[in-house]
Amino acid sequence: MKKYTFTEKKDTRSGFGAGMHELGQKNPNVVALCADLVGSLKLEPFIKENPERFVQCGISEANMISVSAGLTIGGKIPFATTFANFATGRVYDQIRQSVAYSGKNVKICASHAGLTLGEDGATHQILEDIGMMKMLPGMTVINPCDYNQTKAATIAIADYEGPVYLRFGRPVIPIFTAADQVFEIGKAWMVSEGTDVSIFATGHMVWEAIQAGEQLEAEGISAEIINIHTIKPLDEEAILKSIAKTRCAVSAEEHNRIGGLGDSIAQVIVKNDLVPQEYVAVDDSFGESGTPAQLMEKYGLTAADIVAAAKRAIAKKK
Amino acid sequence: MEIEQLEKVAAQVRRDIVRMVHGCQSGHPGGSLGCTDLLVALYFERMKLKEEDGKPVFDMDGNGEDLFFLSNGHISPVLYSVLARKGYFPVPELATFRKLNSRLQGHPTPHEHLEGIRIASGSLGQGMSVAIGAALSKKLNKDDSLVYVLMGDGEQQEGQVWEAAMFAPHHKVDNLIAIIDLNGQQIDGPTAKVMDNRDLGAKYEAFGWEVMEVEEGNDMASVVKALYEAKSKAGHAKPIMILLRTGMGYGVDFMMGSHKWHGVAPNDEQLAAALAQLEESMGDY
Numbered sequence: 001m002k003k004y005t006f007t008e009k010k011d012t013r014s015g016f017g018a019g020m021h022e023l024g025q026k027n028p029n030v031v032a033l034c035a036d037l038v039g040s041l042k043l044e045p046f047i048k049e050n051p052e053r054f055v056q057c058g059i060s061e062a063n064m065i066s067v068s069a070g071l072t073i074g075g076k077i078p079f080a081t082t083f084a085n086f087a088t089g090r091v092y093d094q095i096r097q098s099v100a101y102s103g104k105n106v107k108i109c110a111s112h113a114g115l116t117l118g119e120d121g122a123t124h125q126i127l128e129d130i131g132m133m134k135m136l137p138g139m140t141v142i143n144p145c146d147y148n149q150t151k152a153a154t155i156a157i158a159d160y161e162g163p164v165y166l167r168f169g170r171p172v173i174p175i176f177t178a179a180d181q182v183f184e185i186g187k188a189w190m191v192s193e194g195t196d197v198s199i200f201a202t203g204h205m206v207w208e209a210i211q212a213g214e215q216l217e218a219e220g221i222s223a224e225i226i227n228i229h230t231i232k233p234l235d236e237e238a239i240l241k242s243i244a245k246t247r248c249a250v251s252a253e254e255h256n257r258i259g260g261l262g263d264s265i266a267q268v269i270v271k272n273d274l275v276p277q278e279y280v281a282v283d284d285s286f287g288e289s290g291t292p293a294q295l296m297e298k299y300g301l302t303a304a305d306i307v308a309a310a311k312r313a314i315a316k317k318k
Numbered sequence: 319m320e321i322e323q324l325e326k327v328a329a330q331v332r333r334d335i336v337r338m339v340h341g342c343q344s345g346h347p348g349g350s351l352g353c354t355d356l357l358v359a360l361y362f363e364r365m366k367l368k369e370e371d372g373k374p375v376f377d378m379d380g381n382g383e384d385l386f387f388l389s390n391g392h393i394s395p396v397l398y399s400v401l402a403r404k405g406y407f408p409v410p411e412l413a414t415f416r417k418l419n420s421r422l423q424g425h426p427t428p429h430e431h432l433e434g435i436r437i438a439s440g441s442l443g444q445g446m447s448v449a450i451g452a453a454l455s456k457k458l459n460k461d462d463s464l465v466y467v468l469m470g471d472g473e474q475q476e477g478q479v480w481e482a483a484m485f486a487p488h489h490k491v492d493n494l495i496a497i498i499d500l501n502g503q504q505i506d507g508p509t510a511k512v513m514d515n516r517d518l519g520a521k522y523e524a525f526g527w528e529v530m531e532v533e534e535g536n537d538m539a540s541v542v543k544a545l546y547e548a549k550s551k552a553g554h555a556k557p558i559m560i561l562l563r564t565g566m567g568y569g570v571d572f573m574m575g576s577h578k579w580h581g582v583a584p585n586d587e588q589l590a591a592a593l594a595q596l597e598e599s600m601g602d603y
């Protein structure tokens with residue numbers, strides 16, 4: 001298995017902040033909006049250099065989304081930012097009508113996604129956002145895996161014309177992807193090649209998948225690990241190529257089992273090439289307060305859970 | 319209860335608040351401390367609550383008793399402390415705040431069946447609508463008790479608040495007493511700078527509310543007086559709004575007056591400094 005090491009841990013939201021900082025310098029059409037969470041979204045460097053291109057919306061997310069849609073008329077590229085719960089569920093119809101159905105070039109950038117925001121608890125821990133966003137026709141859905149990838153994705157979506165949902169998180173996690181990577185929307189990233197099982201992981205779960213791959217290797221099992229940073233459009237080709245070789249799949253996401261990455265992959269499998277698939281995801285439940293590590297363990301989102309799922313998938317192979 | 323006794327309860331609740339957020343190194347002390355006098359006055363003096371043998375008894379419907387809803391759910395520490403000190407659940411349970419497997423979630427929820435909590439809040443802007451519904455339910459039940467709801471001033475920026483603001487006078491929800499914690503602060507700074515609410519009193523008046531402005535929201539006697547005055551205004555075809563001027567972080571000198579302490583926990587030294595200013599009147603958990 002390809003080895004991954006890290007020297008530093010950072011939060012993916014800081015990768016977003018760094019991407020915005022760079023975009024502020026190179027793309028004069030980029031406008032940032034936020035709903036009373038500037039510090040949490042790491043927007044200070046952007047605001048410092050481009051105060052006229054920052055719009056403080058106050059605690060009014062619905063207004064922010066539709067204002068963003070309006071800003072595109074005239075050529076601006078709005079990045080509407082808040083916590084993932086308030087960026088999606090809270091404003092679903094605004095996104096649906098003003099952004100997706102109207103085909104507006106709005107970038108919805110959401111921090112504190114999933115369980116790992118920790119102590120704030122279930123009201124803030126959205127586990128349904130990938131599902132809601134991917135169901136919107138024309139919406140691109142991206143969930144990068146570390147600081148560098150989040151930064152690269154932030155920069156890349158400014159050059160893409162169309163609505164995007166960019167999902168990232170609060171906790172510090174290892175930085176293991178290249179600082180100079182070019183982010184290709186819709187192109188899965190081969191983390192490590194293998195032959196016995198395909199592990200498709202997104203967001204914070206990619207690092208867990210790498211840990212799982214090493215444990216499996218120690219037990220003589222060769223896992224192929226693929227980072228699906230773009231859940232929509234899904235890289236079907238990469239998925240099919242991998243399962244053609246391994247003949248079984250595991251999906252891993254910090255999201256509800258219903259409606260997330262796993263279901264997207266299952267559709268590809270059912271339609272094209274029937275192989276067993278195991279889910280590593282939250283089992284149709286709300287989250288709760290706790291530390292990120294405690295929650296990932298309680299809700300079954302650790303490397304050990306991926307290892308167990310991989311063994312189950314392998315056992316089901318014909 | 320005598321004002322002096324209420325003040326003693328408030329001091330203990332403030333101790334609980336800083337200890338709870340210190341214990342899990344997260345949570346929102348600023349707004350909690352600022353609203354302590356209000357919640358103590360409500361639960362220990364003003365509200366008519368169902369009790370048996372001097373102990374409060376909780377049931378979800380709350381028929382025949384006054385109800386309180388916390389719309390700005392992030393100030394859960396003050397609500398949890400007041401509920402525990404009142405006797406709704408064991409005081410030692412406060413130590414589990416925001417920890418794994420606790421009923422004291424970061425934001426209040428009935429999901430874990432904590433006595434005293436009837437609705438989840440935390441996503442801002444929804445509580446007043448819920449309180450209106452509960453007040454309508456009381457009217458349908460011919461139950462003449464009152465419904466209280468507390469919101470933040472930053473929270474007023476949510477559009478849903480104004481849908482509710484229009485609804486309540488239209489439907490003559492005059493058994494509703496809403497309170498806004500007017501501390502002038504929110505996360506990104508002073509409310510006037512982030513998104514100016516301007517004259518909230520004039521706005522609610524224009525929407526058809528009976529508006530009361532209370533300048534001393536951290537003076538127990540003023541708060542109690544205001545709550546009785548509000549009660550006397552109920553039943554006159556208009557919902558009642560109390561604009562309660564408070565100090566964020568009130569009662570702990572270094573937490574006062576700034577949005578810095580909206581959602582930050584004190585370290586060990588800061589905890590000691592805070593506790594030195596607050597009388598342990600009922601015994602720490």
Ligand SMILES: Cc1ncc(C[n+]2csc(CCOP(=O)(O)OP(=O)(O)O)c2C)c(N)n1
Pocket residue numbers: 035036037059086090348349350390392393440441442443469470471472473474499501503504505509566580
């Ligand atoms: C819908 C929604 N948007 C954003 C947040 C994040 N948030 C939590 S508290 C807060 C500020 C609230 O300000 P205010 O109502 O004045 O309360 P205070 O800071 O005075 O306690 C924000 C933006 C939230 N909880 N809900």
